[in-house]
Amino acid sequence: MNLVLENVNLNSNSGPNSFGQKLFKYMPSYGVAMENTPEPDAYLCFIESGRTTHNAPLFQRLDGIYFNSSFNYNAQNSNIKRTYDMATGVIFQSNFNKELTFKYFGPHNNYAIIHNGADLELIKTIEKIKIDKYENIWSCASSWRPHKRLDENIRYFLEHSGPADGLIIAGSVENKLQHDRIHYVGQLTTDKLFSLYKASKYFLHLAWLDHCPNVVVDAMACGCQVICSSAGGTKEVAGQNAIIIQENDWDFTPVELYKPPPMDFTQKVENVWHCNQQYDMLSVCQKYYNFINGETNG
Numbered sequence: 105m106n107l108v109l110e111n112v113n114l115n116s117n118s119g120p121n122s123f124g125q126k127l128f129k130y131m132p133s134y135g136v137a138m139e140n141t142p143e144p145d146a147y148l149c150f151i152e153s154g155r156t157t158h159n160a161p162l163f164q165r166l167d168g169i170y171f172n173s174s175f176n177y178n179a180q181n182s183n184i185k186r187t188y189d190m191a192t193g194v195i196f197q198s199n200f201n202k203e204l205t206f207k208y209f210g211p212h213n214n215y216a217i218i219h220n221g222a223d224l225e226l227i228k229t230i231e232k233i234k235i236d237k238y239e240n241i242w243s244c245a246s247s248w249r250p251h252k253r254l255d256e257n258i259r260y261f262l263e264h265s266g267p268a269d270g271l272i273i274a275g276s277v278e279n280k281l282q283h284d285r286i287h288y289v290g291q292l293t294t295d296k297l298f299s300l301y302k303a304s305k306y307f308l309h310l311a312w313l314d315h316c317p318n319v320v321v322d323a324m325a326c327g328c329q330v331i332c333s334s335a336g337g338t339k340e341v342a343g344q345n346a347i348i349i350q351e352n353d354w355d356f357t358p359v360e361l362y363k364p365p366p367m368d369f370t371q372k373v374e375n376v377w378h379c380n381q382q383y384d385m386l387s388v389c390q391k392y393y394n395f396i397n398g399e400t401n402g
Contacts, residue, residue: 105397106137108160110149117294118247119318120150120167126223130389146192146396153187161192163396168197168315169205173358185209193395197316198337207356216395219341220316221388222325230295232302238285239268243304243328245297245319246275246311250362253333257308258286260331260369271308272300301326312364313354314338325383333367340377348373 112124127148128138147153147162164187170180188194188205193214196202202217235241242261246252254273258281261271271286274297280288292300297319301307307323313336320330321341330342335351342348350371 105135105146105393106139106141106144107131107396108140108144108147109138110147110153110155112150120165122294123220123318124150126221126385127389127392129223130385131393133386134389134393136393148392148396149187149191151187152184153190158190161396162187162190163193163195164188164191165195166197166201166205168201169208171204171208171356171358172361174360174362177358181208188212195392195395198340200337200340201315204356216391218388218391218395219383220318220321221385222322222383224325224384224386226294227298227302227322227325230298230302233296233299235270235272235303238270239266240270240306241300241304242269242271242306242308243300243323244271244273244308245292245300245323246309246317248275248277251313251364252311253364253367255281256310256367258283260308260310260367261286263369272304274300298322298326301328304328306331308332309338309342310349310367311338312336312351313359313361316341321383334373339375341383342375342377344375346375348375 109124113121114125114128131138144160146160147158148165149162150165151167169184170177188209194212196215196217197220199217242265244257248254269285273288274292276291277288301323307328307330309317309320309330309332312333315337317338320338324330324343329345331347332338332342333351334348335354339348349367349369350373
């Protein structure tokens with residue numbers, strides 16, 4: 105099979121593109137060529153296509169759609185829905201993502217839910233960063249938009265950490281809360297992120313209505329205990345030992361995404377999403393191959 109990736113920048117380390125890099129690395133293990141030829145066996149399009157027609161079956165990988173009431177979300181979704189309607193099959197990153205999309209676009213007659221995977225082969229080669237200053241390292245990483253709730257990550261750390269614990273925050277942060285146990289390290293390469301995760305006991309990701317964050321999958325694979333919100337799809341990949349903060353159920357009506365509600369950290373619940381799926385990218389690629397090839401994933 106020759107599979108062409110569409111709307112993927114393999115030179116970018118953003119969430120979707122970093123996942124594209126992992127597909128490009130591991131799909132050949134199943135006999136899939138990832139060559140940009142004019143007549144492939146299938147296309148795998150991330151989010152939305154710029155084409156009006158395809159000369160082979162088109163599969164769409166969705167990592168979320170727009171529902172922020174502060175913007176014209178219908179216009180933002182228009183080309184994503186056009187791609188959805190013409191796709192032979194749709195891959196959702198989480199059950200939350202599927203339910204949201206079905207609510208806005210209607211059900212698709214051919215879909216699969218395939219959670220994101222981690223590059224375990226690469227992770228094994230990375231040494232954890234040595235930080236002797238602290239007894240326990242906490243970490244978090246994101247593109248820090250308001251709904252990612254960095255302020256809540258920091259508040260949780262300050263309320264629950266010990267005096268010998270430190271928090272390391274990766275990603276660009278404009279308004280930094282100054283604290284002697286909180287450290288901002290800016291944008292990190294993939295290797296350095298893995299090195300940080302391997303040194304961390306806890307990984308904070310209290311984002312509101314996130315879909316299937318790659319950072320959580322990677323942190324899990326590096327051995328972190330995840331602390332996340334019940335709202336959205338993060339809990340699906342956070343693991344059985346995750347600390348879940350219960351929030352109000354969302355009925356999928358448009359919301360002001362960049363004005364997330366405050367959290368009540370006393371509302372902790374067990375994760376009902378037991379970690380049965382394989383996080384190894386090899387296993388994830390097999391599920392992609394099976395779906396695109398018309399086989400069941402079981």
